[in-house]
Amino acid sequence: MAWVEFLVALGLFFLSHRIPALMGIKAPLTAALGPRGYTAMFSLASTALLFWVIFAAGRVPYVALWGHAQWHRWAVNITMPLALALIVFGTAAPNPFAFEGRSTGFDPARPGIAGLTRQPLLWGLALWSAHLLANGDLAHGLLFGSFALFSLVGMVLVERRRARNMGQADWSPLTAHTSLVPFAALLSGRWHPHVLPSVRRACLWLVAWAGLWLLHAPVIGVTPAP
Numbered sequence: 001m002a003w004v005e006f007l008v009a010l011g012l013f014f015l016s017h018r019i020p021a022l023m024g025i026k027a028p029l030t031a032a033l034g035p036r037g038y039t040a041m042f043s044l045a046s047t048a049l050l051f052w053v054i055f056a057a058g059r060v061p062y063v064a065l066w067g068h069a070q071w072h073r074w075a076v077n078i079t080m081p082l083a084l085a086l087i088v089f090g091t092a093a094p095n096p097f098a099f100e101g102r103s104t105g106f107d108p109a110r111p112g113i114a115g116l117t118r119q120p121l122l123w124g125l126a127l128w129s130a131h132l133l134a135n136g137d138l139a140h141g142l143l144f145g146s147f148a149l150f151s152l153v154g155m156v157l158v159e160r161r162r163a164r165n166m167g168q169a170d171w172s173p174l175t176a177h178t179s180l181v182p183f184a185a186l187l188s189g190r191w192h193p194h195v196l197p198s199v200r201r202a203c204l205w206l207v208a209w210a211g212l213w214l215l216h217a218p219v220i221g222v223t224p225a226p
Contacts, residue, residue: 009052009053010053013050053143073225076131080224081209083125085124093114095118097174100121108175115185117183119154119180122155129151132145176190
């Protein structure tokens with residue numbers, strides 16, 4: 001039954017990102033709740049499903065895929081601050097290319113987080129999948145492997161949808177100083193940061209990172225320390 005619960009939770013988590021659009025309820029809910037209200041409701045539902053699938057993975061019988069190494073834990077501890085930074089600084093930032101961004105307030109000459117990458121949330125989730133290394137069992141392999149696949153495929157799909165909706169005439173000038181791959185626009189000289197990161201978001205990032213670090217052992221049952 002543990003495997004059934006895990007697979008159901010995993011399937012519902014990924015389906016929840018498609019059900020509103022497929023069932024035609026996203027537009028009515030957005031009209032009724034407003035964009036922020038819908039985003040808040042969707043975020044709460046996604047977070048609840050995420051916790052369910054994580055705890056369900058922990059209840060599945062352990063099936064080893066590989067042994068643990070010290071560098072596996074270091075890889076997670078290095079990538080997690082980066083993943084959280086992308087998520088915190090990308091959510092609700094002026095960025096018409098990502099579903100977690102705001103379509104208003106975007107300046108193509110000063111694209112902000114979109115200059116670093118147009119898909120910060122999905123890259124953050126992809127980096128989060130480094131947990132795959134530190135676990136090394138079948139259930140978490142399916143969990144974090146699915147996260148990585150979902151994130152990478154999602155980037156392609158979101159980029160295509162946004163480009164199609166905007167049209168090539170608008171897409172090219174709007175993305176001139178941005179990139180999909182993190183730091184690509186910076187390294188190529190197409191983007192230069194013009195403003196310092198938001199102090200409020202930086203504080204939120206530090207609080208989120210510290211919270212995850214401190215609560216990981218009591219909540220998940222495993223210390224994140226290398």
